[in-house]
Amino acid sequence: MSDRKIDLVIFTCEGKEHLLPKTFSSLQEKCGYLFSNVILAIDGKVDSSVIDIVKPTIIVQNHKRSGYVKSIINALSLVKSPYFFWLEDDWCFNLNFDLNELAQKLDLDSSLCQVVLGKEELKSDGLTASDKDLYYSKFGFSANPCLCRTAPLFKAFTDLLKLDKNEATKLLGFESYLTDFMVQNRLNNLIKINDAQSYVQHDGYLESTAREFHMINSLDDSTSSIGKEYISGYGQHINISIKNKILMIPKVLVASSYLILKIFSSREVYDYAMRLNIGFKKRFKN
The missing domain is CATH 3.90.550.10 (Spore Coat Polysaccharide Biosynthesis Protein SpsA; Chain A)
Structure with a gap:
């Protein structure tokens, strides 16, 4: 109502x-x-x-x-x-x-x-x-x-x-x-x-x-300096620190391990992994 x-x-x-x-x-x-x-x-x-x-x-x-x-x-x-x-x-x-x-x-x-x-x-x-x-x-x-x-x-x-x-x-x-x-x-x-x-x-x-x-x-496009292609918010004119890059490595390893374990029991995880794989091929393997 x-x-x-x-x-x-x-x-x-x-x-x-x-x-x-x-x-x-x-x-x-x-x-x-x-x-x-x-x-x-x-x-x-x-x-x-x-x-x-x-x-x-x-x-x-x-x-x-x-x-x-x-x-x-x-x-x-x-x-x-x-x-x-x-x-x-x-x-x-x-x-x-x-x-x-x-x-x-x-x-x-x-x-x-x-x-x-x-x-x-x-x-x-x-x-x-x-x-x-x-x-x-x-x-x-x-x-x-x-x-x-x-x-x-x-x-x-x-x-x-x-x-x-x-x-x-x-x-x-x-x-x-x-x-x-x-x-x-x-x-x-x-x-x-x-x-x-x-x-x-x-x-x-x-x-x-x-x-x-x-x-x-x-x-205001005249003041914007962050590349719109980057979802992190750090564009091509902004350097990401070595510390942030190092801290990202264990996060990626943990996430990857979780996906590998769950891929056998969850269709949602399988589909998610499939989309990651397709995105990886399109962006980084050409």
Whole structure:
């Protein structure tokens, strides 16, 4: 049952849109809310069949990839409801949730700017409880699936557009910027956590896009110096330290050993290994 106006804002981008149908279907199954508007923000060229599946009310698209930050600003300018549900294209919903209940929390506390659905690694240990399954976050702003209050986020991104983009801000992501904005404006957020099973699961790690697309400097190409092809956020003009490279070696060995062991018992791990192998051949064996 939909008691109030809430918009759904979905973000997808070139090369990741194939993940969206599963995400959208999962949301419908576990939420089933009748949204006032469905706004689909697209960064780059995507398969049009995805649009047909989502059937958005409004589409806003950067025909050439311009970055996540620009997509967010484009989409927020079209949100007319006091609240909107923020959804990226690569999530799976594991548990049912009542969007009206989350909205009621925002109704009762004007200092709350979002209620986030907890992902797999989050537990309630050490967090202050607000209500059943709801805890005050200590992690700052989150772009995980969440219900957001429109007004403060619109203001935050309006201010962001005016912020000078230079070498000092080249590694400042919009999540960090919004976390600082929350502190400065005394805003809080809640996380909905079920310790037995996460509310959401992130399925898009392998398709992660370059971190530069998340940086506020992506709004100004003249100051951006991070190569968009690098998902680490360290572009071709930024040297990665020997220490960081050495520390990465045991992490790769542990991950590889885990994949080898689990490949016999998990189809998901097998498919993941297959995608890694294909990616390796395409990128490094030509």
